[in-house]
Amino acid sequence: MEKPNYQLYRNTTLGQALQKTLDDFVGDQMIPDSLSKKIMDSFDKSINKILPHKAKNKVNFRADKLRAYRYCDNVWTFIVEQIDLRDAVEGGTVDRLKIVACDGQTKGQIGHA
Template identity: 45%
Template sequence: MTCGHINPDLADTVLIKYDESINEALSKRVTAKVNFRADKLMNYRHCDNVWTLILKDVEFREGPMVLKVDSVKVVACIGLTD
């Protein structure tokens, strides 16, 4: 560790562990289904199997609950499989 930076191997290990932990938590603890709808797709990009979407005037719905936000950035990629 120099100048407050960690080496690339440790960074990769931390990111992989984070992804595994998040995937496990989402699969075991999340029971709600949320739908969303955007008035406008402002921008989209697909690079190295990663999709990035910028949405404007987005509405999230879970049953009777509604949440409206000005903009959302969605980043999606292929997940790890066991």
């Protein structure tokens, strides 16, 4: 079973820049809309595949309050408040943070290396 290709990375700086560029190309009739959609689908697939292997940064956090949480379609969403964030080098605090966590494995892959 193939892993789902979550679209949440489209809201990153890279994803937004790609989408804006593709929108400009479509608007200038340099590429058809169907190609733009295929490119964004390829972006989703590629970034979901590469990030688990290349992203090594870890951040620890402690929140004073869990404001809300939700689990839908294998996606957890948490809204937390008064958060202390720490990584290997520095730390800081924020008033409110939204955390979106997607299932990285399909049911057939759970428990298998």
